[in-house]
Amino acid sequence: MSLPSTALLVSTCLLWAAATAAQPRPPPREKKERQATLPRDASESKPQVRVAVGVLTSLLFDAPLATAQVKDRKRFTRLDVGQSAIYLEPALAPAATERLELHVVFADGREAVLLLVSHPTEVDTRVDFAHPERSATACERELAATRSRCEAQARCEDSGPGALALSGDLEDEIQRTNITWRTNAATLTPSTGDMYKLPHWWVLTVPVTNTGPAPWTPASARLAPSIALSPWVVLPSGTVVAPGEKVKFAVELKLPINGAPLAPDAKHVLTLCDTAEERCLSATLVVSP
Numbered sequence: 705m706s707l708p709s710t711a712l713l714v715s716t717c718l719l720w721a722a723a724t725a726a727q728p729r730p731p732p733r734e735k736k737e738r739q740a741t742l743p744r745d746a747s748e749s750k751p752q753v754r755v756a757v758g759v760l761t762s763l764l765f766d767a768p769l770a771t772a773q774v775k776d777r778k779r780f781t782r783l784d785v786g787q788s789a790i791y792l793e794p795a796l797a798p799a800a801t802e803r804l805e806l807h808v809v810f811a812d813g814r815e816a817v818l819l820l821v822s823h824p825t826e827v828d829t830r831v832d833f834a835h836p837e838r839s840a841t842a843c844e845r846e847l848a849a850t851r852s853r854c855e856a857q858a859r860c861e862d863s864g865p866g867a868l869a870l871s872g873d874l875e876d877e878i879q880r881t882n883i884t885w886r887t888n889a890a891t892l893t894p895s896t897g898d899m900y901k902l903p904h905w906w907v908l909t910v911p912v913t914n915t916g917p918a919p920w921t922p923a924s925a926r927l928a929p930s931i932a933l934s935p936w937v938v939l940p941s942g943t944v945v946a947p948g949e950k951v952k953f954a955v956e957l958k959l960p961i962n963g964a965p966l967a968p969d970a971k972h973v974l975t976l977c978d979t980a981e982e983r984c985l986s987a988t989l990v991v992s993p
Contacts, residue, residue: 733759733825734827735759735826735827736827737828738830739832739834741836742816742834742835743816744836750805750818750819751819751833752820753806753820753831754821755794756794756797756822756823756827757793757794757796757797759793760792760793760829761828762789762791762829763790764789764830764831765790766833766834767810769788769789769790769808772785772790772807773806774804774805779794780795781793781794781795790806792820804820805819806818806819806820865900866907866939868907869954870909870940870953870954880898880899881898881899882896883897883908883987883989884987884988885910885985885987886985886986887986888983888984888986889916889984890916891914891915892914892915892920892983893913894910894913895910895911897909897910897911905956905957905958907955907956907957908954908955909954909955910953910954910976911951911953912945913948913949913950914945914949914950919944919945920944920945921942921944921978922938922953922976922977922978922985923977923978924938924976924981925938925975927989928972929972939953955974955976971988972989973986973987974986974987
């Protein structure tokens, strides 16, 4: 068998090169930066992130992260988890119908699943993810679950809605209104507080400064006129406000779950007093739902 001539080999290579050059090349993917919202629960559709080989994608979150995992780590040349960001770059692009799951766990225990996909014309270089605002009903469910756990442990004071209000955890979750407090004693100076409304709880806060020579401890809270909406607890319980000291208190009010509806725009006065009921604070509440 004779070997092909050099001219024939050159001719074949030229024809192959010409055919390859004639084929249309896919257009470069358009790089995108966008914002997205994480789902409230597993019943909602999972957010998609468009990735591509050779492109670094940054995922930024509005809460600190704990971990981020994919099924096959070897498919990525880079997968780094920062305090509140994930940086990833695939070594092998997902197939057209493939959905790679990226499991994200936040420091507070919340979880999310993102789908890494391939898009023919676009790639995400940055996606800013935000958690949806939690509704009052969702917060109420979380509080109920927390209280059930802490009641079993006989340790509830630091786990209720009053404690959450004092810690600031309700600031971005529940709509609040300002509450003006008054005093019957010149030695107590209250500041403007907040009122948070949950489905079965109302929480009021009051910062108070003791300008007198004697310490002050709020020991009781009452409503006038008295209705089924009753003060439940004052936090921090047993706290003594020393002369010259300023302390922020919270009053939890338990709403009746079953009972007659409250009168529209009904006004009641909440009073917070010491044991002798000589130095008191009071605020007017509109207790309609």
